[in-house]
Amino acid sequence: MTDKPILTVENLTIDIPTGTGTLHAVRGIGFDLKPGETLGIVGESGSGKSLTSLALMGLLGRSIKTRATTMEFDGVDLLSASARAMRKLRGARMAMIFQEPMTSLNPAYTIGDQLMEAMTLHGNASKADARKRAIDLLQKVGITSAESRMTQYPHQLSGGLRQRVMIAMALMCGPDLIIADEPTTALDVTIQAQILRLLVDLQKEFGMAMILITHDLGVVARVADKVAVMYAGELVETGPTQAIFDAPSHPYTRGLLRCIPLPGKTERGTELGTIPGIVPSLVGDVSGCAFRTRCAHATPACRDAIPVHTAPGVRHSFRCISPTGFAEADDTPQSVEASV
Amino acid sequence: MLKFILKRLGLALLVALTVSFISFTLLFLSGDPAASLAGESATDQDVAAIRELYGFDRPMLVQYSSWLMDALRGDFGESYYFKLPVASLLAERLQVTMLLGLCGISFALLTAVPLGVLAAIRPNSIIDRFALFLSVAGQALPSFWFGLILIVAFSIKLQWLPASGTATWKHFIMPTVVLGYYAMPAIMRLTRGGMLEVLSSDYIRTARAKGASEGRVMFKHALRNAIIPVVSLAAVQMGFMLGGSIVVESIFALHGAGYLAWESISRNDLPTVQALILVFSMFYIVFTFLADVLNAWLDPRMRTG
Amino acid sequence: MTMTNLDQTVDPLLQEIVGPTPGQRLRGRVFGHMGLLIGVGVLGVLLFIAIFAPLLAPHDPYAQALMSRMKPPVFLGGTWEHPLGTDHLGRDYLSRLIYGARVSLMIGVIAATISGVIGTAMGVAAGYFGGRVDTVVTFLINVRLAMPVVLVALAVVAVMGGSLQVVIVVLGLLLWDRFAVVMRASTLQVRRRDYVTAARAIGASTPRIIWSEIMPNIANNLIVVVTLEMAHAILLEAVLSFLGLGVQPPTPSWGLMVSEGKNMMLFEPWLVMIPGAVLFVLVLAINLMGDGLRDVTAPEDRS
Numbered sequence: 001m002t003d004k005p006i007l008t009v010e011n012l013t014i015d016i017p018t019g020t021g022t023l024h025a026v027r028g029i030g031f032d033l034k035p036g037e038t039l040g041i042v043g044e045s046g047s048g049k050s051l052t053s054l055a056l057m058g059l060l061g062r063s064i065k066t067r068a069t070t071m072e073f074d075g076v077d078l079l080s081a082s083a084r085a086m087r088k089l090r091g092a093r094m095a096m097i098f099q100e101p102m103t104s105l106n107p108a109y110t111i112g113d114q115l116m117e118a119m120t121l122h123g124n125a126s127k128a129d130a131r132k133r134a135i136d137l138l139q140k141v142g143i144t145s146a147e148s149r150m151t152q153y154p155h156q157l158s159g160g161l162r163q164r165v166m167i168a169m170a171l172m173c174g175p176d177l178i179i180a181d182e183p184t185t186a187l188d189v190t191i192q193a194q195i196l197r198l199l200v201d202l203q204k205e206f207g208m209a210m211i212l213i214t215h216d217l218g219v220v221a222r223v224a225d226k227v228a229v230m231y232a233g234e235l236v237e238t239g240p241t242q243a244i245f246d247a248p249s250h251p252y253t254r255g256l257l258r259c260i261p262l263p264g265k266t267e268r269g270t271e272l273g274t275i276p277g278i279v280p281s282l283v284g285d286v287s288g289c290a291f292r293t294r295c296a297h298a299t300p301a302c303r304d305a306i307p308v309h310t311a312p313g314v315r316h317s318f319r320c321i322s323p324t325g326f327a328e329a330d331d332t333p334q335s336v337e338a339s340v
Numbered sequence: 341m342l343k344f345i346l347k348r349l350g351l352a353l354l355v356a357l358t359v360s361f362i363s364f365t366l367l368f369l370s371g372d373p374a375a376s377l378a379g380e381s382a383t384d385q386d387v388a389a390i391r392e393l394y395g396f397d398r399p400m401l402v403q404y405s406s407w408l409m410d411a412l413r414g415d416f417g418e419s420y421y422f423k424l425p426v427a428s429l430l431a432e433r434l435q436v437t438m439l440l441g442l443c444g445i446s447f448a449l450l451t452a453v454p455l456g457v458l459a460a461i462r463p464n465s466i467i468d469r470f471a472l473f474l475s476v477a478g479q480a481l482p483s484f485w486f487g488l489i490l491i492v493a494f495s496i497k498l499q500w501l502p503a504s505g506t507a508t509w510k511h512f513i514m515p516t517v518v519l520g521y522y523a524m525p526a527i528m529r530l531t532r533g534g535m536l537e538v539l540s541s542d543y544i545r546t547a548r549a550k551g552a553s554e555g556r557v558m559f560k561h562a563l564r565n566a567i568i569p570v571v572s573l574a575a576v577q578m579g580f581m582l583g584g585s586i587v588v589e590s591i592f593a594l595h596g597a598g599y600l601a602w603e604s605i606s607r608n609d610l611p612t613v614q615a616l617i618l619v620f621s622m623f624y625i626v627f628t629f630l631a632d633v634l635n636a637w638l639d640p641r642m643r644t645g
Numbered sequence: 646m647t648m649t650n651l652d653q654t655v656d657p658l659l660q661e662i663v664g665p666t667p668g669q670r671l672r673g674r675v676f677g678h679m680g681l682l683i684g685v686g687v688l689g690v691l692l693f694i695a696i697f698a699p700l701l702a703p704h705d706p707y708a709q710a711l712m713s714r715m716k717p718p719v720f721l722g723g724t725w726e727h728p729l730g731t732d733h734l735g736r737d738y739l740s741r742l743i744y745g746a747r748v749s750l751m752i753g754v755i756a757a758t759i760s761g762v763i764g765t766a767m768g769v770a771a772g773y774f775g776g777r778v779d780t781v782v783t784f785l786i787n788v789r790l791a792m793p794v795v796l797v798a799l800a801v802v803a804v805m806g807g808s809l810q811v812v813i814v815v816l817g818l819l820l821w822d823r824f825a826v827v828m829r830a831s832t833l834q835v836r837r838r839d840y841v842t843a844a845r846a847i848g849a850s851t852p853r854i855i856w857s858e859i860m861p862n863i864a865n866n867l868i869v870v871v872t873l874e875m876a877h878a879i880l881l882e883a884v885l886s887f888l889g890l891g892v893q894p895p896t897p898s899w900g901l902m903v904s905e906g907k908n909m910m911l912f913e914p915w916l917v918m919i920p921g922a923v924l925f926v927l928v929l930a931i932n933l934m935g936d937g938l939r940d941v942t943a944p945e946d947r948s
Contacts, residue, residue: 057549059545059548059549083554087551087552087553088551089551090548090549090550090551091549091550091551091552092551095549096549098542098545098546098549100542103541103542103543104542104543104545104546105543105546106543106546106547106561106564106565107543107565107639107640107641108564108565108638108639108640109564110640117550117552118550118551121550121551121552121556122551153640153641155640155641166546169546169550
């Protein structure tokens with residue numbers, strides 16, 4: 001593992017024009033990723049995490065405006081790269097696994113065709129090589145009788161199998177970065193753990209960097225090296241996984257952590273929390289802390305610019321008007337009651 | 341798949357039988373063929389004699405079944421006007437009509453599908469609006485009038501194309517356009533709608549994420565799925581088109597089956613008219629049957645299901 | 646503090662809720678739809694002309710004047726005596742066109758009504774009862790689609806004699822297929838909705854459910870099909886008359902006028918152009934209205 005990041009994102013902003021005004025879907029987020037590292041991006045639906053991943057892949061529609069101070073993958077500026085250059089990266093060096101295995105495979109072609117296409121598209125493999133690699137990978141992702149699966153169509157496979165195929169497809173060219181957008185959400189609970197385990201094992205084996213997008217902090221706790229928590233298009237807290245789970249600083253992160261039982265952290269018998277309120281509209285002018293409408297500690301100052309606090313030593317930072325993120329107030333059980 | 345084909349074939353046969361019965365009954369009920377055959381100046385005895393000679397005095401069901409039995413053997417009786425077997429008359433005239441139908445549907449597909457795809461790639465663009473305009477206007481354009489306009493413009497004023505006949509390929513240009521444009525709006529709309537739906541699907545995003553070029557995404561991944569319903573529609577339109585050839589052939593004096601139908605109806609040539617209705621229906625039935633089979637074969641979910 | 650925060654949260658929501666009413670939205674869409682406005686406008690003018698034809702026509706549409714045959718229209722050097730010229734029998738072209746609007750619109754309205762009643766009854770029955778009824782109706786639709794309309798209509802009209810009434814009835818009896826297809830699909834959709842189940846649960850009779858629960862909810866689709874089939878019937882009548890086997894002379898039918906003008910087309914192309922263009926405009930207006938109605942009512946249906 002080198003220290004040079006393979007992916008650097010600074011100040012990424014995504015604006016979507018809508019009928020009623022511009023939707024500021026992602027506002028000034030940044031992170032970086034070294035080879036072999038796993039970044040977990042956490043947030044509820046609508047927080048902009050999937051948009052961020054599509055922006056990295058260059059898959060956003062042309063009406064959507066993407067800006068950033070830096071968005072670099074291994075020295076290539078992803079924003080200014082030509083369509084052709086992006087195509088060369090996609091699938092070959094950056095691969096993506098989507099949330100919906102049921103609809104993410106083309107119903108008109110066989111599994112084999114679609115797997116091999118991922119490789120032959122990039123021009124450096126013969127059909128025979130691609131076929132061999134596809135069968136290898138199908139076996140690697142735990143699909144039995146891989147040869148016969150090659151000639152099957154997506155509708156003949158279960159959701160779990162399809163997601164394994166999607167993973168194999170992402171690995172066809174041996175990418176340096178893999179982006180997994182809620183890869184287990186659409187699957188049965190029993191399958192979820194298997195797929196996640198598989199993803200992590202393969203990542204280790206191939207030495208890829210991975211961005212795992214999820215709304216499930218439990219998943220992040222198990223696999224990610226570092227975490228980025230997003231709320232309503234902002235990065236509210238980011239840092240090493242250990243640091244964030246030990247000392248969650250932003251009120252939203254603490255709220256999220258109260259919503260899930262964590263092994264060794266949540267005592268038996270305690271009630272799980274909820275975060276009251278709804279996500280604010282991001283259409284039009286958005287300023288101040290987006291979480292203030294749901295935050296138990298909100299003050300008028302939350303409407304102004306919000307400073308970023310960074311813990312010394314570790315690269316753990318969060319955005320809040322309070323340098324402690326009101327951690328002391330949340331520790332008293334009464335305030336938890338009050339916010340519910 | 342085989343079960344599907346057999347079931348579909350059974351339905352096709354049943355439809356064909358019903359159509360033949362209905363069209364026979366319609367013409368049976370709607371007039372006295374003996375009277376029209378005998379002519380204006382015939383006496384009652386003449387009419388009665390003709391009625392007996394042709395078997396018009398038998399009950400309708402008997403006449404129908406004997407007609408059907410003969411038809412199944414390829415014997416459609418003798419044309420009152422041409423005094424020739426209807427079957428051989430049809431065989432000769434159908435060539436022109438089939439050729440015209442093929443040209444018409446090819447023209448419609450070759451213009452409507454690309455237009456629909458372009459419109460779907462850039463919704464609300466100028467191309468999309470043009471395609472929409474064309475489809476709305478096309479549906480309202482009376483084919484006989486359109487044909488006459490073309491004749492005025494290209495045969496009379498510009499003198500580029502011959503106005504009637506079948507001698508050269510040039511004779512087929514205007515009939516092809518007039519026959520084909522009628523199917524264009526529906527095909528275009530279906531292609532556009534199908535492409536729009538497919539282009540927003542997850543597997544298109546997957547294809548892009550693989551690094552496929554836009555051209556490959558459009559044609560290999562999107563069109564392949566969007567075209568499936570268009571196949572059915574094209575078959576249905578082809579069936580309608582042969583029915584519509586009567587107008588085109590009469591305008592451009594193409595001596596095909598449509599022209600024959602027009603002549604025969606004007607002359608009360610009942611055996612020919614009945615045979616033509618049956619044959620045109622059979623074309624429709626065969627085309628839609630083939631389209632359903634082709635559809636099932638194109639769609640892996642049906643082929644392997 | 647929490648209170649003000651709550652208000653902030655609720656504000657954008659309130660705006661969404663206190664938006665325009667469905668009626669206002671519908672009106673907004675209607676007036677925002679160019680095609681619909683043009684279609685309704687043109688159709689309204691033609692309807693007016695058809696109704697008040699005797700007052701508007703400058704001449705008797707049947708009056709022949711063999712001395713003044715094929716006078717050119719004003720824009721081709723004619724006189725205002727005959728603004729659109731005269732035909733091969735010296736009849737005033739404008740007057741014939743005006744009376745022709747009556748023929749076309751009458752055929753469109755009556756034929757679409759006949760086929761609408763037949764097709765809707767079949768479609769609703771198939772969609773509501775399903776099972777055998779549905780199988781039979783679907784089969785009949787298949788049979789009907791397999792019959793070549795122009796050919797069958799021509800043959801029947803030819804045998805029965807080409808009067809206006811015969812043409813209307815034959816077209817009405819032939820064009821029910823689209824009604825049946827669309828009404829069947831619409832009924833299938835509506836049948837599963839909660840309010841139908843609720844009506845059934847409180848013991849409403851089948852005719853009552855169909856009349857007061859199903860029909861109002863498929864009416865918008867029905868109106869769209871009515872317009873499209875009106876256009877279809879008008880076009881078919883013109884085709885039949887053009888082929889000389891529909892409405893018989895001297896009735897002023899636009900299709901017939903094109904047919905009569907065809908022989909003089911080489912020298913007087915306007916004899917063909919004018920009635921054809923009017924026919925095109927009428928059918929286009931009806932189609933624009935139908936498309937517009939579909940666009941305007943569709944979103945309401947989805948929500």
